[in-house]
Amino acid sequence: xxxxxxxxxxxxxxxxxxxxxxxxxxxxxxxxxxxxxxxxxxxxxxxxxxxxxxxxxxxxxxxxxxxxxxxxxxxxxxxxxxxxxxxxxxxxxxxxxxxxxxxxxxxxxxxxxxxxxxxxxxxxxxxxxxxxxxxxxxxxxxxxxxxxxxxxxxxxxxxxxxxxxxxxxxxxxxxxxxxxxxxxxxxxxxxxxxxxxxxxxxxxxxxxxxxxxxxxxxxxxxxxxxxxxxxxxxxxxxxxxxxxxxxxxxxxxxxxxxxxxxxxxxxxxxxxxxxxxxxxxxxxxxxxxxxxxxxxxxxxxxxxx
Amino acid sequence: xxxxxxxxxxxxxxxxxxxxxxxxxxxxxxxxxxxxxxxxxxxxxxxxxxxxxxxxxxxxxxxxxxxxxxxxxxxxxxxxxxxxxxxxxxxxxxxxxxxxxxxxxxxxxxxxxxxxxxxxxxxxxxxxxxxxxxxxxxxxxxxxxxxxxxxxxxxxxxxxxxxxxxxxxxxxxxxxxxxxxxxxxxxxxxxxxxxxxxxxxxxxxxxxxxxxxxxxxxxxxxxxxxxxxxxxxxxxxxxxxxxxxxxxxxxxxxxxxxxxxxxxxxxxxxxxxxxxxxxxxxxxxxxxxxxxxxxxxxxxxxxxxxxxxxxxxxxxxxxxxxxxxxxxxxxxxxxxxxxxxxxxxxxxxxxxxxxxxxx
Numbered sequence: 001x002x003x004x005x006x007x008x009x010x011x012x013x014x015x016x017x018x019x020x021x022x023x024x025x026x027x028x029x030x031x032x033x034x035x036x037x038x039x040x041x042x043x044x045x046x047x048x049x050x051x052x053x054x055x056x057x058x059x060x061x062x063x064x065x066x067x068x069x070x071x072x073x074x075x076x077x078x079x080x081x082x083x084x085x086x087x088x089x090x091x092x093x094x095x096x097x098x099x100x101x102x103x104x105x106x107x108x109x110x111x112x113x114x115x116x117x118x119x120x121x122x123x124x125x126x127x128x129x130x131x132x133x134x135x136x137x138x139x140x141x142x143x144x145x146x147x148x149x150x151x152x153x154x155x156x157x158x159x160x161x162x163x164x165x166x167x168x169x170x171x172x173x174x175x176x177x178x179x180x181x182x183x184x185x186x187x188x189x190x191x192x193x194x195x196x197x198x199x200x201x202x203x204x205x206x207x208x209x210x211x212x213x214x215x216x217x218x219x220x221x222x223x224x225x226x227x228x229x230x231x232x233x234x235x236x237x238x239x240x241x242x243x244x245x246x247x248x249x250x251x252x253x254x255x256x257x258x259x260x261x262x263x264x265x266x267x268x269x270x271x272x273x274x275x276x277x278x279x280x281x282x283x284x285x286x287x288x289x290x291x292x293x294x295x296x297x298x299x300x301x302x303x304x305x
Numbered sequence: 306x307x308x309x310x311x312x313x314x315x316x317x318x319x320x321x322x323x324x325x326x327x328x329x330x331x332x333x334x335x336x337x338x339x340x341x342x343x344x345x346x347x348x349x350x351x352x353x354x355x356x357x358x359x360x361x362x363x364x365x366x367x368x369x370x371x372x373x374x375x376x377x378x379x380x381x382x383x384x385x386x387x388x389x390x391x392x393x394x395x396x397x398x399x400x401x402x403x404x405x406x407x408x409x410x411x412x413x414x415x416x417x418x419x420x421x422x423x424x425x426x427x428x429x430x431x432x433x434x435x436x437x438x439x440x441x442x443x444x445x446x447x448x449x450x451x452x453x454x455x456x457x458x459x460x461x462x463x464x465x466x467x468x469x470x471x472x473x474x475x476x477x478x479x480x481x482x483x484x485x486x487x488x489x490x491x492x493x494x495x496x497x498x499x500x501x502x503x504x505x506x507x508x509x510x511x512x513x514x515x516x517x518x519x520x521x522x523x524x525x526x527x528x529x530x531x532x533x534x535x536x537x538x539x540x541x542x543x544x545x546x547x548x549x550x551x552x553x554x555x556x557x558x559x560x561x562x563x564x565x566x567x568x569x570x571x572x573x574x575x576x577x578x579x580x581x582x583x584x585x586x587x588x589x590x591x592x593x594x595x596x597x598x599x600x601x602x603x604x605x606x607x608x609x610x611x612x613x614x615x616x617x618x619x620x621x622x623x624x625x626x627x628x629x630x631x632x633x634x635x636x637x638x639x640x641x642x643x644x645x646x647x648x649x650x651x652x653x654x655x656x657x658x659x660x661x662x663x664x
Binding site: 043044045063064066067070128129130167169170248249251252253254260261264265266267268269270271 | 386477525537
């Protein structure tokens with residue numbers, strides 16, 4: 001590990017380009033936004049950096065805190081769904097015959113070759129009033145209706161006089177579903193990596209010694225794979241928290257998340273300092289989550305030693 | 306290109322360097338000292354030019370036009386705010402022309418290079434309150450905002466904002482525009498105030514009206530109300546007239562009306578942003594667009610109202626006498642142009658919109 005001490009030149013040469021990249025495209029832009037958050041608007045274009053905390057004070061008003069809270073809640077719900085649905089999928093891939101695995105992983109990854117915006121538009125075509133889900137349901141309804149008529153029960157309107165399409169789009173349900181759909185693979189991949197490494201004999205032992213499947217999962221599998229779960233939770237939760245075009249496209253009249261408010265500050269409202277302050281509050285929350293993960297991970301390592 | 310992407314906090318310091326950067330921007334061979342390479346970078350709205358206009362211009366003038374698209378004025382403004390990334394010609398709407406003139410983001414036009422302006426453009430558009438003397442902008446298209454609706458699902462003509470802003474009759478089948486100006490502005494109109502009101506009390510009243518109506522609104526559309534209408538997702542939508550006209554061509558059951566309380570009349574313009582690398586070519590292209598035949602081809606394709614009298618005369622009656630495209634004088638008298646309201650008023654409206662969406 002300390003070979004770099006012996007070859008400092010090689011170390012610095014190898015590090016130069018990634019460091020330069022990190023500074024030019026990550027640290028500097030972020031620092032600019034951070035500085036901007038302490039600015040005051042002066043007219044249309046000019047921002048004076050005065051060190052004011054007004055932007056943060058404004059961002060901490062109940063109006064914006066409620067939107068923050070709602071965003072956290074939505075992101076958490078979507079992450080939980082990803083986690084619950086992710087385990088069986090990761091298990092299925094990990095336990096599949098070896099020659100199938102590459103194809104199953106590919107099936108998980110292929111949608112990623114299509115731009116997320118386009119996939120979100122595709123969801124609109126699937127879920128709208130005159131979309132594929134409702135077309136399918138309507139077809140089933142028609143068949144049931146014909147069957148009832150055939151049985152002589154048509155007059156009772158047992159399934160309603162006519163098909164009523166489900167309202168699947170333009171509400172918070174659609175937004176959560178869109179987020180789950182967009183970020184699901186980020187949950188499955190780390191879970192799969194951990195389950196793949198899992199020593200199967202532990203599970204066999206647990207089952208042999210009389211524990212049921214649930215007990216085996218919670219007492220053996222989960223404690224051994226929760227690291228992957230935590231990674232998955234973090235990389236799903238963080239982008240979900242900042243989502244803005246998913247609520248924009250799929251959301252209804254009450255689906256505004258903090259990402260939408262921030263986007264508007266940089267466009268329609270033309271208030272970059274306030275947008276910067278909101279972004280950084282979101283970032284602090286993210287740092288908090290990451291710090292929590294580091295602490296938890298550190299504690300676990302401590303136990304192992 | 307890279308150095309101009311560095312965010313600047315003051316435009317003034319930036320302006321000094323604009324000339325140098327603009328010179329550095331045009332890469333590629335130069336034909337002669339002072340002559341421009343035959344290229345033009347055009348930043349336009351989507352589906353907002355004739356089918357073959359760019360090709361025709363290349364045949365006529367030998368200049369190759371590269372077109373990028375923006376979705377709304379906010380995007381256009383945000384993109385040019387930190388300096389022109391290399392565009393020669395842009396299409397801002399009237400209130401943004403006003404903003405951009407104030408912010409010194411547009412470069413003055415040389416009318417002697419645009420003879421078609423005096424020759425073809427209707428008197429009403431030869432001058433404008435938002436750009437006195439038309440020093441910075443040439444009229445491109447104009448129109449109104451109103452209600453697009455599905456005739457078979459709506460009783461009669463929804464000729465009042467009441468049907469989308471203050472009624473549960475069409476509950477769940479209404480889309481409003483999501484921008485802070487559109488929904489709040491129309492609510493102000495419905496309440497009898499000015500679309501451009503900056504009075505906090507009036508804006509508050511408009512906000513309360515929209516919040517009260519929220520349970521009956523299906524979605525605040527991001528300028529895609531016409532698609533929602535066409536796909537049957539909603540039966541009434543607040544939209545730009547041209548957007549509705551485009552879907553009316555596909556579906557006979559759709560119609561457009563400007564409500565009796567009035568609305569806004571807007572004008573999109575052709576303007577050259579400060580620091581444009583090919584201003585000569587931009588003037589040539591503006592003059593080409595203001596030509597009768599080229600203008601007619603564009604208007605015929607995009608179905609917006611043209612300010613070009615000569616072009617309008619070349620087109621059939623179903624365009625040139627269509628009341629959904631060219632509203633009557635009486636309707637226009639009730640409409641007002643959107644004006645730039647200043648940053649404080651803009652913030653007031655944005656906060657009102659945030660509260661509406663959070664309610």
